[in-house]
Amino acid sequence: MSGPVLVLVAGDAGAPSRAALQAIGAARGLAEALGVPLEGVATADVADAARRYLPHVHRVEAPPHAAGWTAVLAAAQEARAASAVVLSATRSGAAVAPRVAVRTGGALLEDVVTLAADGGAVVGDRLAHLQRVRETVRATAAPAVVTTKVGAFAPADPAAAEGEVADLPLPADPAAPHVTVERTDAVAGDRVPLEEAPVVVTGGRGLGGAEAFDAWVVPLADALGGAVGATRAAVDAGWRPYDEQIGQTGRTVAPDVYLSLGVSGAVQHLSGMNRSGLIVAVDHDPDAPIFAHCDVGVVADAHAFAPALLAALKD
Numbered sequence: 053m054s055g056p057v058l059v060l061v062a063g064d065a066g067a068p069s070r071a072a073l074q075a076i077g078a079a080r081g082l083a084e085a086l087g088v089p090l091e092g093v094a095t096a097d098v099a100d101a102a103r104r105y106l107p108h109v110h111r112v113e114a115p116p117h118a119a120g121w122t123a124v125l126a127a128a129q130e131a132r133a134a135s136a137v138v139l140s141a142t143r144s145g146a147a148v149a150p151r152v153a154v155r156t157g158g159a160l161l162e163d164v165v166t167l168a169a170d171g172g173a174v175v176g177d178r179l180a181h182l183q184r185v186r187e188t189v190r191a192t193a194a195p196a197v198v199t200t201k202v203g204a205f206a207p208a209d210p211a212a213a214e215g216e217v218a219d220l221p222l223p224a225d226p227a228a229p230h231v232t233v234e235r236t237d238a239v240a241g242d243r244v245p246l247e248e249a250p251v252v253v254t255g256g257r258g259l260g261g262a263e264a265f266d267a268w269v270v271p272l273a274d275a276l277g278g279a280v281g282a283t284r285a286a287v288d289a290g291w292r293p294y295d296e297q298i299g300q301t302g303r304t305v306a307p308d309v310y311l312s313l314g315v316s317g318a319v320q321h322l323s324g325m326n327r328s329g330l331i332v333a334v335d336h337d338p339d340a341p342i343f344a345h346c347d348v349g350v351v352a353d354a355h356a357f358a359p360a361l362l363a364a365l366k367d
């Protein structure tokens with residue numbers, strides 16, 4: 053197939069989500085490698101913002117559930133004879149992609165951390181077996197339906213020129229939801245979700261206890277409009293919840309700014325944050341491995357640095 057790469061541009065409040073921008077970044081690289089055009093698929097509320105990143109955006113109407121999106125993406129793939137369909141591996145992306153692969157007779161490449169072309173075939177790496185091994189998978193059918201691991205790709209920069217938006221008329225599909233939401237209760241505060249956060253402030257064992265997170269890490273994240281992260285050591289000690297763990301067996305993030313406090317920089321931690329934009333590391337040991345992987349290294353006692361930074365931000 054030599055049709056375009058289609059990328060789903062999911063969004064929130066009229067703008068592509070950070071995860072969607074990462075999917076666009078991955079899809080852009082794939083389209084270049086395959087030598088085919090790159091096109092987006094978006095609902096009306098996101099289409100205008102999406103064209104800052106894409107040469108062409110198909111505006112679609114999609115029922116807001118997995119069955120509806122499956123029908124829309126499968127029809128869009130057929131209409132455009134797309135060689136690949138790329139989605140972010142969010143919960144909804146992970147629900148939609150396998151169905152699209154089945155509907156289109158394509159190959160499913162799930163949760164990839166790299167995406168490339170090899171001899172015209174789509175290939176990617178993914179982590180497997182409780183994230184202990186990395187394996188390379190190859191699509192042997194077309195189209196390739198790909199989900200990109202959240203945080204594994206840098207968000208796309210805007211393109212040099214804005215693209216065009218056009219309605220993509222698709223055959224009506226009476227897709228009905230297979231699951232409906234019964235009730236919604238807020239469980240998190242106002243803080244931005246980890247994978248969407250432009251800034252992540254992470255604490256490690258060097259902070260010495262949960263109190264230091266409450267006193268500095270959480271307020272720093274709030275002051276910077278960011279989210280809180282933790283190392284496995286901090287999570288295992290019970291200082292922070294598991295869903296804040298960053299690394300090989302936790303979450304993968306790629307914020308614009310990553311600030312670590314008392315984090316040594318173990319390889320299993322680095323794999324969850326090493327695609328961040330600016331990495332600032334604070335550790336009192338000048339030989340801490342993290343200093344080989346950061347843009348700005350501060351050799352300091354985190355218990356002195358963190359309150360001073362907080363005070364400076366509040367001034």
Ligand SMILES: Cc1cc2nc3c(=O)[nH]c(=O)nc-3n(C[C@H](O)[C@H](O)[C@H](O)COP(=O)(O)OP(=O)(O)OC[C@H]3O[C@@H](n4cnc5c(N)ncnc54)[C@H](O)[C@@H]3O)c2cc1C
Nearest residue numbers: 256257258283284285299300301302314316321336337354
């Ligand atoms: C299969 C497997 C999966 C793993 N998955 C993950 C994962 O997903 N995420 C993860 O994070 N880890 C993971 N780990 C654990 C990982 O190997 C490290 O043990 C862990 O990341 C270390 O956390 P840390 O940096 O907080 O602690 P440490 O390695 O103990 O580092 C603490 C740092 O704080 C510094 N420090 C101490 N006191 C101060 C102070 N007052 N001021 C400033 N600096 C100070 C020290 O110099 C040191 O560099 C995994 C391990 C395995 C085997």
